[in-house]
Amino acid sequence: LHQRSIITSTPFKFLVGHERKLLTVHAALIAHHSKPLGVLVRGPMLEANQGFAVLEDIEEGTFIRFSQYAYTGDYSTPAPGTSGDGATTNDATNGAANGIANGGGMSDESGLMSPTSGEYSATITAADLKMYVPAPPPFKPRKNRDATEDYTDIFLCHARLYVFAEKYDIAPLKRLALYKLQRTLVDFTLYPERVADVVELIKYSYTNTADMVGTPDDLRVLVIRYTGYVVEDLAQNPQFTALLEEVSQVGRDLMRQMLKRLE
Structure with missing residues (x-):
């Protein structure tokens, strides 16, 4: 354009x-980035004639980030929020990293995560990036410190x-958001106090994506694979057990993920 x-x-x-x-x-x-939104702003719809549209179900920060992406490609x-009294627990684990280090490489047919025999930072290869995000902008997520x-x-x-x-058919942005989330989870240290973040x-991922048969939603795939690697850290958390009761698909997909690990 x-x-x-x-x-x-x-x-x-x-x-x-x-x-x-x-x-x-x-x-x-x-219009260049999204056909559905293109119809909204330039098509025969009322919004195009009025010169404005109401997107009440979209969070402000989300639309601002979409606008950033539209103009810059990124x-x-x-920044992280703050909570608690500042104490750092020794029980913290990078659950996904530990799963890799212990020989539980994340296999991934879709390129979200790849097998590795060593450091978790090596889980995304150059080939994966070409398949996943053809030319991702430089991104090094900030690691949580306490x-x-x-x-x-x-x-x-x-x-x-x-x-x-x-929702608005912007496939490159979907891939970029998944890539950034995956890299963030890779570097995230799961302190017991931060289980609620996960x-x-x-919860958001499962309540805002479709429960598809055959080809599962990519966000669900990424999130449930991470969940499978930190399930021991989540299991005793009352919010997690409540989520399993509230959203049955989480327990179903988690069971499938655990069975894959056993294989």
Whole structure:
């Protein structure tokens, strides 16, 4: 898409979220990235004639990150929140990393995670990246440093952007959001105090994606594979056990994942 066609196109207004925050993006850029949104801003629909659309079900931060991606090909990640008294527990585990180090390599037919015999940082190969994100922008997620750092918003920013991209048919953004979430989970140290962060990610992923037969949703695949590697850390958490009762598909898919590991 030529820069001139972007700049000369009409800015389109979006009223986003429950508070209907006004955000503006060039119409040509919207249409270039998303056919459904392109119809909204340039097609025969009422919104195109009015010059604005209401996206009440989209979180403001998600749309801002989509706008960043539309203009630059990348998006920013929020800083971690803070909670607790600052104490750091010695029981922290990087569950996925430990699974790899103990010989439980993550096999992955779709390229989300790959087998490895050593360091977890080597789980994504150059070939995987070409298949997964053809030319990913440089991304080195910040590692959490202690149990007070809340990563809920960080996890959810990637998951929400994936769901947004799925809804509006933006396949490259879906792949990028999955890639960033995967890299973030790889480097995440799961302190007992931070189990709730992971539970929120699982819950969001399963309540905002379709339960498909045959070809499971990619976000669910990534999240449940990670869950399988940290299940021992999650098992005694009341929020996780409540989630298993509330969303039956989580327990079903987790059981399948555990059986694959046994094989």
